[in-house]
Amino acid sequence: MAEMLEVSGLSKRFGGLVAVNNVSFSVREKEILSVIGPNGAGKSTLFKLISSFLRPTSGEVRLKGERISGLAPHIAARKGVVRTFQETTIFKNMSVRENVIIAHHLRSKASLAGFFLGTGTARADEAAFGQSADEILALLGLASLADETARNLPHGHLRALGIAIGLATNPSILLLDEPFAGMNHEETMRMVAMVRRLRDLGLTILLVEHDMPAVMKISDRIVVLNFGQKIAEGTPSEIQADEKVIEAYLGSEDEVIGL
């Protein structure tokens, strides 16, 4: 399978602290790759480096061969690397549908001036965005909540809305930041099914996550970080058998790794 995203020799220092240390791996087209690791392993920093929210100290990230690290976040998004947020980051005073429509911004063919003047292209854009937003909402089971103000959504649906916003940008690779955090078992399983469905629709997904059972269930491959370094990479069963990984999670391996 072709490689979609390539992380090579990526490092990030904050003063004396090396948060991410020479990490390399790649994400193949249409796979779900999870990055796991104990608290403080550098997962969030890695995530921000890949989505260009942080500039790497050294190393680079390539999307289909094109360098995308060290750019502005909106340019990385334009090139096809789009992230969701850990917190419930949404446009809280807009309706659910408006949230998804505005996220279609990248697909606009009309210019800002075109939108101001209401040209034919701009109107065609608006119509297309509305239709596409409805399809995305239906896909993620949010159709019945389309006109609700986003801030009023229950927790689980907020997470789905975050993913809907990401999908609306038509990404090449979608980065999910702890999609299962704070969810109960049932919600987690629903989210697992949803993310799988996205993959089956042809999306490449990279996710950073704490919830081991969910990660084991959902991932095609897993990358394990500890103290900023990659200590293992492989399929879920390979990772579960890896001694270094067990050591990193020492003390609670049975429970946490889901053996």
Add this chain to the structure above:
Amino acid sequence: MTRSRNLKIASVAAFLAIVFIAVPAAISASGRIDLYYTLTSVALLSIASAGVWLTFYIGRINIGQGAYALAGGYVSAILVMNHGWSFWLTLPVAGLFCAAASVLIGLPILRLRGVYFAMVTLTLTEVARLLALALPITNGAKGIVSIPLPGALSVFGLTIIPDFATLQNSRLAFYLLAVTLMVVCFGVMYRLVHSRIGKLCQSLQQNEELASSIGVNIAYLRVIAYAVSSFFGGVAGAIFAAISQSIYPSSFTVTDSVNFMLNCFLGGLGYVFGPMLGTLVLYFGWDLLFQTGELQLLIYSGLMIVLMLVLPNGLLSLAASTRRKA
């Protein structure tokens, strides 16, 4: 759908009829010519406030509009006095000058948020005043005086606007000018806010990180909004200089900048026409309280505090809530 459209057209027509026909008719009937000056001021101040409102719309508290109004006034005055330009040409030039200046200033400072941006813009007003005092071209504290009234505006030999100096009633002429620009300004604002650009501005206001993650060039959009805002400030300042035929470093001060902001608060930050209503109410409210003498400021400030507590979304939220109930 068509009913609300008809209602919109009807209210716009009614508004135009009031400002262009009913108000001048009422003033000439009552003989209160001084009201022209008051209403002209309201119209101009509401244009400057509309600019401030737009910066609010991208989530920035702007207490620097006085700087651009002052700059606009000086640009127009200097071009008319020193270079013999027609006032009509200086009007857009003053606006563009302020827009260009705001791009240079905005690029670094628009990265700031909340109280930090507010403080920097507040300082900006003071910097503008000190610059006007210090620069040779602005003639220091003496300012620029005896600016001629706007001349005739002709296009291809056809006189569109007569020379203001030849008019018997230049106050009416200024009133019509100010109100026309106000209508254009709020028309532009309405269109901006109700097009995708308005939604993009809202996305900035609500979450800049998320906005940039969906590909919005937040730095660019912020600068554009700030430039439009400052353009309005510059145009309003230029007309003020023309009306008073003078401009001084103290023509626009921090108090004015704060008032522009209060106009927006009072009218409602969620409504395009908020700054217009806010300016009208605040301007007349202040004048009405004049009879209370030394208590004027106390009562005025107290009322403002109460209004913000009771109506945090501004006066126009009253109209919106009654409509919802109906």
